[in-house]
Amino acid sequence: MKRSPKQLAEDVQAIWKAGVDAVKSDDLVYDAVEVVEDTLFVGESQFNLSAIKRIFVIGGGKAGAGMAIGLQKALGEKLLNEKHVQGILSVPADCVQEFSHIQLKAGRPAGQNSPTAEGVEISRQILRMCESMTVHDLCICLLSGGGSALLPSPIDGISLSEKQEITKFLSGNGANIEQLNTVRKQLSRIKGHGLAMHCKAGNLVSLIISDVLGDPLDVIASGPTVPNTTTAADALEVLKKFGVPQIEKFANVVRVLEEQAKHHPRNDSRTSCGVSNWIIGNNAVAVDAAGIEAEKRGYSHVMHCVTNMEGEAEQVGQHLMRMAMKMQNETGPDCLITGGEPVVKLVDPSQRGFGGRNQQLVLAATLEARQQRGDGALDGIAILSGGTDGEDGPTDAAGAWMDAEAIAEMMSSGLKPEDYLLKNDAYHFFAPLRRLVMTGPTHTNVCDVRVVVVDRVQPQPEK
Ligand SMILES: Nc1ncnc2c1ncn2[C@@H]1O[C@H](COP(=O)(O)OP(=O)(O)OP(=O)(O)O)[C@@H](O)[C@H]1O
Ligand SMILES: O=C(O)[C@H](O)CO
Known part of the structure; x- marks a missing residue:
């Protein structure tokens, strides 16, 4: 199928968006919680409602607002009142909204993924709430990525x-993230099973949206309700x-x-309550949904893969671009969708610009194409990499995308990708090209999704 540059640009964005839409946190929680007569199902756990006096809801993460909406909807007004549902979730400031039963509190400003004094105070309130519970109570913990920075509680x-x-x-x-959270868990009272150890409810059940590849329970949000496997x-x-x-x-x-x-x-891992942890969404769900959208759009051969050993963003970008060029010349896949979370080694703050790992990845891919193919670098190719949370590094963009039209604009305006790459300044490269992915907070978080679509190189007629 012949695809115009405009079509490739539209497809790459729509395929990525379909991936993000498939992990909407309100839907994930709503699907995981059900009331059937006197039984409450939460994940794969079930509870006899007549034995429960109160239901507490605690936790945090970038998906907190959506998760709370899904939970309130699933419990329903009658149960929310009968079981005195109450709780506190720590979310980024731009996710705060007013709810009747669960309080959302700003654990940090938007775009600043670092612990704050406000977050420490919220964690203190959550731990106090956990200690006030009794065996007749049920505690539901809603966790998602970004939880580590939103729930700080230094020892x-x-x-x-x-x-x-x-x-x-x-x-x-x-x-x-494994290395980072191995350290964070040891420096915190709430992480690394700390929340579970403070909880005095009869049962504690966590619903978790995973932003760590492979879903290691004790790493996601630094595992506040999961025994710590590292020391x-x-x-x-x-x-x-x-x-x-x-x-x-x-x-x-x-x-x-x-x-x-x-x-x-x-590690001490004693708890007085029954604890269960359930993953309700992850990167694979988003990658699969993106694949389905690609097939709907006529991409006949789609490769999906999720890798849990990612290197540096620049290398991943170069690799994806080399794959794209290969796909153009072969009769295999014409769309590549991968999930991941690479790292970026940042230059010294005095020389550092503004960007995030997804923007850095697309910039490295652009440079690779330019070095290999010169002016026609992205002819017949579009690439997008975006954080499903809508926040790439400290920027207000989810990521970036690139196509042939933007290459032409890059050349005419004299933008040099190598200059921006070296300074970790991808944001200022993509902004004038209008190639930043701007979603605002998506209220979910399952790492990054990358999409590459290609138009095949048409075989030259034989002379
Ligand atoms: N100027 C920059 N250019 C490229 N990457 C950057 C820049 N500034 C920060 N980063 C990278 O952004 C990453 C942190 O991004 P972010 O805060 O979105 O983390 P996250 O892993 O998505 O957060 P969480 O896991 O808590 O949800 C780090 O890998 C960091 O090196
Ligand atoms: O909060 C965190 O620790 C990261 O987002 C991984 O879940």
Whole structure:
């Protein structure tokens, strides 16, 4: 099928959007919760409603608002009142809305994915609420990605600014989410099973939207309701790998972790309540839905894959572009959809521009195409990479996309991708080309989805 540049541009955006729509958090929770006569089903757990006095709802994450909407709808007005449903969720400031039973509180400003004093106060209120529950209560925890930054609760001896600095340092030096959360869990009272250990309800059931590939329960939002599988010694290993012990300002963090490793080599995982954790949405759901949309749009061969070992965004971008060029020349797939979450090693803040890992990825892909094919770099190709949460790094964009039309504009305006790539300044490359993906908060979060569509190179008639 011959596809015009306009068609490729429309397809790449629609396919990505179909992926994000498939993981709408209100729908995921609504589908996971059901009341049948006197039984409440939550994930794969079931509870006898007549034995429950009150229902508490706690948690946090970028999908919190949507999850609360889905839960309130599934429980219904009668049950919301009868069971005195009440609760607190920590969400980004631009996700706060007023609800009748569950309070949404701003755990951090929009676009700033770092713990704040407000978040510490919300976590304190949640822990206090957990301690006020009794065996006759049910506690429903709604967790989604971004929960780690939204639910900070530093242990004694660690300050909020130390937590902010260490996460910023590790993330900026290319630590992946497993490594980051191995450290975060040891420095927190709420993460790494801490919430479950504070909970005095009869049962605690967590519904979790996963933004970590492979869905490791104790990593997503740093597993507040899941036994911690990593130890203080593991956290120290991560710090060593990134040279943290050599940095003076982190001396106290290292000392506290060394003490923990010495005196509490194993994690305490005792709880007084019955705990269950259910994943209700993940990256694979989004990638599959994007694939279905691609097929509807006539892409006859679609490759889907989800990888859980991602490297740097630049390498992933180069790889996707090489695949795109290969696809153009062969009779295999003409659309490639992948899920992932690469890392970016950031340059020094004094030279750093503005961007995110998805924008960096598309920029690296653009440069690769330009180096291999010169002026016609993206002829017959469109590529998009976007965070399903609508927030790529500290920017207001979800990601970026690129096509042949934008290459022409890039050339005529003298924009050089290499300059922006080196400075981690992809946002200012894509903004004038109108190639940023702007969704606003999507109220969900299942990592990133990347879409590449190609128009086949037509075989030249034989002379
Ligand atoms: N100027 C920049 N250019 C490229 N990447 C950047 C830039 N600034 C930050 N980043 C990258 O953005 C990533 C953090 O993005 P973000 O805050 O969206 O994290 P996240 O992993 O989606 O958050 P969460 O997992 O908490 O949902 C880090 O990998 C960081 O290196
Ligand atoms: O909050 C976090 O820790 C990340 O988004 C992974 O879930």
